[in-house]
Amino acid sequence: MKNRKYAIVIQWIIIAILIFAVLFPLYLVIINAFKEHADIVLNPISFPGSLYFDNFVKAWRTGSFTTGFLNSLRLVIVAAAIVLIVSSFAGYALGMKRFKGKGLVLSYFLLIMTIPVQLFLFPLYGIFAKLNLIGNIYAVAYVIAAINMPLAIMLMRTFFIGVPLQLEESAKLDGANTRQVLFKIVFPCVKPGFITVAVIVILNAWNEYLISSTFLQGEKNFTATLGYLSLNGGAVTFDQGMKMAGALMIVAPILLFFLSMQRYVVDGLTAGSVKE
């Protein structure tokens, strides 16, 4: 009995260490966002004596956050829309229908899923340059959508497999055509699938670095994260308080999004990796 008590204490100590490791850097961001640079140099772990809000204004201006947030919104909305529309039809056909070549199509998407960005990035850059698409946020949304597509299709497919086939058949017997069956009967059944895919694509697109930093040149085309990154180079490098305020403004919206969509994030992350 005594051993058990020790075990529980040790378990909680480990959990506490893990939580500390995760939250301490974020704690530093929050407290230092409200401090002046000189105060941070003196002591980066102390609470702010008074709240210094200028950091936020400076970071917002220097990092062109208005442009950045608008561009990021465009990016995530367009990427998520492309993925949802395209993957839902593909997932439906692959999940609920039988046809020749289905196995081949499934293997194709599995193969695409394993091809790394680096294997197509450089020629893609060449194509974009030729088409004058460097700096075009919608073109980047298209690329990010394509990269997320195979996973989204596989996710949607598992949701469609869960829809009972009789549902569709009885609707057809009642005289509904394919479009009615899809939009009135089948798609509403896989609503959680749509949300899960959307949440995962939004997170991926918002956080993406390699593709957006390569293709989105020019400050007016920066996403929020790229604008924030620009705070960290050149002449403004020394102002720690401003950088922390910038980080906090980038972290806050995605954190709120994650906390409210937590269930779908976990579902999306674990689907496919855990065999049921």
Added chain:
Amino acid sequence: MKKQEAKYILFILPAILVTASVVVIPGINTIYSSFTSWNGFSSDKNFIGLTNYMSLFQDKYFWIALKNNIIWLALFLTIPVLIGMVGALLLLNRRRGRNLLQMTLLIPYVLAPVVNAMIWKNIIYSPTSGIIGFINSLNLGFTIGNPLISKSYGLIAVAAVDIWHFWSYLMIIYLAALRQVPGDQVEAATVDGATYFQRFRYVYFPNIRPTVSLMTIMIIIFSFLAFDYVQLMTQGGPAHYTELLSTLAYSFAFSERKLGMASAVSMIMSFFGLIASFIYMKLSKKEERE
């Protein structure tokens, strides 16, 4: 029925077109480019056979990068796997508060690599205004330099941030797998007097082994593709000491305008992933049959 089948192909066609235009066609282009002296500007690509690969094998930075990728792989196959598994086992037995703990621990994983990298670079690693500077100011009798400009610890300092970002993803996956282990098996083992460790060894682990091996394969693939954190924190420096294959390819492509060389590096990186994917496919096929 034939007409119906054609319709379903039509449903899938957009997905194939989108992925083919971004992934497949440029991908094939990379394969071909790796055998040419393409500079990225001109439209003519002179076929030069294996020259790019040969000069790569004589490039000492290539070997540094490859060595670093292998160090990266070794770090990621051990540390996050261990912490992730411990975290998952701790959360498994905790019914109350499990969701809250899981959510908290997952935070670094959902934040942008750009933000994570800059937070660590600025407020932790900086010797003037970060935690390291703070520790030095306490006059403990030793001073720590900026780990990011250290020849010996630079790579580990960057990997530490990526591990901080990544480990909870593994925890979530392991936890999901552990929760599917049949309860009666666990109970039977407990009734038989199995210790905690024995239960893990003989009940939990065999049940989650497919998931653990899939994650291992994924880590192998990702370790040869790792890019974000090194590019953001050191750009391969100082003096190429933290260079990875991906950052090497990137500077070939965008600083030196040697697209042929960049493509050759990409091919080699993908090759390691391809081997891992091949094993992955074999494994999952075998499991499906069982």
